[in-house]
Amino acid sequence: MIEFRDVTFVHQTGKTALRDVSLKVEKAEMLAVVGENGAGKTTLVKHVNGLLKPTKGTVLVDGEDTRLKSTAELSRKVGIAFQNPDHQLFSESVEAETTFALKNFGFSRELIDQRLNWALQFFGLDEYRNSSPLALSGGEKKRLTLACILAWDPEVVILDEPTVGQDAIQKEKLSGIIKMLRSTGKTTIIVSHDVEFIWPLQPRLVVMSQGRIVADGPAHTLMGDEKLLEGARVMQPQLVKLYQRLRRRPDSPFASVNDARMWITGPVGVG
């Protein structure tokens, strides 16, 4: 479990990035953090693996204070895939890139081979095993960064802006991977501006603005609050907008395009 207790974080430049943030994330929960640029989303998640330590307050991961743990120790439990894959890829081959963290964490040779094979096959990167990671396409690089994280099987997976620079098919694949993470009991935190990507996942939603959490609740409730989202400079998903404009509508907004189609045209399809 992850717990933020009245966390305030002030950058060395003197800018306050988080103000009295309190938040609990249970095991196997899926959380999406949304908000304007500079709202403090990335700063928030960087506290979970100890990259940043709170200026005031406490962050606990499985009951342990992150101040007392190194980033390497916390990263064994918490894997963060950062927005820009080019900020982490450096090895001479995809294989070496994937095993980098496993070696840092002291995995046995056998386990490294096993996890490497699983990760490359799962992310469809097996054919690039000996290629340079720098020669991959944008989508492949993104998948490789995820493979690098999931290879060591962290309990918590944090995805920072996972859809940036991804085409529709890659987004679909990514959505599938996140659903798989949820089904395998991983705690997943997604930081994103992409509400259209988040909406079908129906996570618990945390809305941030100016370093504070301004709302916390189920996505289907908060995404319906246009005023709240406007205040945090977040757009409503198209399906929620459509739902709100219907005169006769179901009890809760459509979770997917299929749901909307089924409601509007009926199960057999009228139009």
Add this chain to the structure above:
Amino acid sequence: MYWVAGGFIFRRVGSPFHSLDPRVKLLISAELFVVSLTAYSVTQLAVVMGVMLCIAAVAKILKRVGRTLVFSAGFSVFIFVINLFARQSLLTSAIYSVRFLAIIISTSLFFITTSPDELEQVMKSAHLPRDVVFAFTTAVRFIPVLMLDAIQIVDAQKSRGLEVEKGNLIKRVRKMVPVLIPLVVNSVIRSGELAEAMESRAYGAVPRPTSLNRYSSSKRDKLVAAGSLILFIITVYIYVRFPTPL
């Protein structure tokens, strides 16, 4: 890391020193550089350092110069130790290491208080080739960007279990490879993209482009320049007239 970088990067501040003509700032910085380089006694170096710290106080950059000093202290100690090993006296070693700090401050006074635009104007007024001026000022402009990149790369690698602060010197240097490669690759990619963007905006289309800002020295600038020149000449005279052995 960014805290240290703050000791080198220009930030706009309203101070009498910032508002000087950049050419005057360059003149003062060059004079201080020469005076620091040729100082050969503890007293002389102490006076030069004192003058520079006074200028930093007037320019409201004392804290940032302090950061530069903190960053340079490691190198300064290294110079001190090397000189001791080379059988120099304690005093001589100390003078060499303090002289190094003085040289660093004299140059950082100019770079901290001069914007890349002003720097470009200074270089243009020296009739340097346009491409050289552009390459140099662009490099200066990109220092903060590179620092931010480096911080993000270190964060990404630390999140994969890399412990950059652990181990002996050789191990630490080796651990910098996962940081340096993405940093260099990103910089090369960025420079290529920048070149394309510049060409798309007609860079190089006109052999002698006009300039938006033209600097003209005010009375105050001329007075400060003259004053600094007089002080410089007096200092050099003292150095020559009253030589003190090391």
